[in-house]
Amino acid sequence: MDATQWLARLAAELGTEDALPDEGAVRDLLDLTREVAHGVERVAGPLSTFLVGVAVGRGADLAAATEAASALLDEPAPAPAPTSDGAN
Template sequence: MADSSDASALSEWVTAVVRELGIEEALDREGVVDMVLDLTSDVAHGVSRPGAPVTAFLIGVAAGRADDPAVAARDYAQKISRLADGWDADSERGTAAGDQSRRA
């Protein structure tokens, strides 16, 4: 668990970034930090440490294209966390995650 100085620094940083990007009204900050940290932890431990920030970026791009980015980000994070959790158990790496017709 992060100590209070880390949590405070993170909160201040996120506030500054949100302000700098002008997304105060577009972002429901409740749970966003935890969602991203959980997602990146799942990817870092289940797939690849360098894949974690890349995955967060890709989810951000995808969510930004949605009608409701905040809802999409949460949905995508859950979906990708499940994918990362089962990554070692999945033997069909060549099959796209969404292509259920090709999976056994």
């Protein structure tokens, strides 16, 4: 079974056949997953893609959501919050 067959089978099981991504969307989602996995940590990749999917399910545009997620990788990480003793 290849990825296309798997996604079609999963979509049928979940009742989401109308939401199957086209080739461009697949490429964008896989690129995002890879970028986050390498730029943050591995487990963050698929979980970030999940959150993009939730946003799209709530009405966000897929391209805009993936671009927003990718843009976060270019921003500096926030400084850690100080602990109660004032140390980081």
